[in-house]
Amino acid sequence: MRNDAGRTEERLIDIVNGWSAREAPLLPILNEVQASFGYMPDNAAEVIGRALNLSRAEVHGVISFYHDFRKEPAGRHVLKVCRAEACQAVGGREMAGHFKRLLGLDWHETAADGSVTLEPVYCLGLCACAPAVMLDGEPIGRVDAELAEDIAREVRT
Secondary structure, eight states: OOOHHHHHHHHHHHHHHHHTTSSSOHHHHHHHHHHHHSSOOTTHHHHHHHHHTOOHHHHHHHHHHSTTSOSSOOOSEEEEEEOSHHHHHTTHHHHHHHHHHHHTOOTTEEOTTSSEEEEEESOOSOGGGOSOEEETTEEEOSOOHHHHHHHHHHHHO
């Protein structure tokens, strides 16, 4: 029976093999790894780099550049709070602080019970409905203190 590390490497190799014949396969591979595991396994950069003839540092550089690639699994809910200028102009900074206090989390942290991960984003495209958040992929605009409290309650249950 193969251990977890062996199964992880096998799955990484399967993903790489599915994309390696295509042009510029690195980002599609990383996206599939993220979707498959929910995060980037420790050996992902090494396995992918070896298969694509890239250094581990090159692969790690791409992984670390994009905020959506995680080093560990996210919570059951992911709350992304817009930090862009349009949201900031209508109370987004205060709203972000309110979410941090309500959830007891800082950016990129996951609650100890695994219920929620809090992430900053730098535009959700909801500028006309600012301040905005995205909860589990669903955009929510015009977030006020009452709605923030409702969202915090929802993600903690």
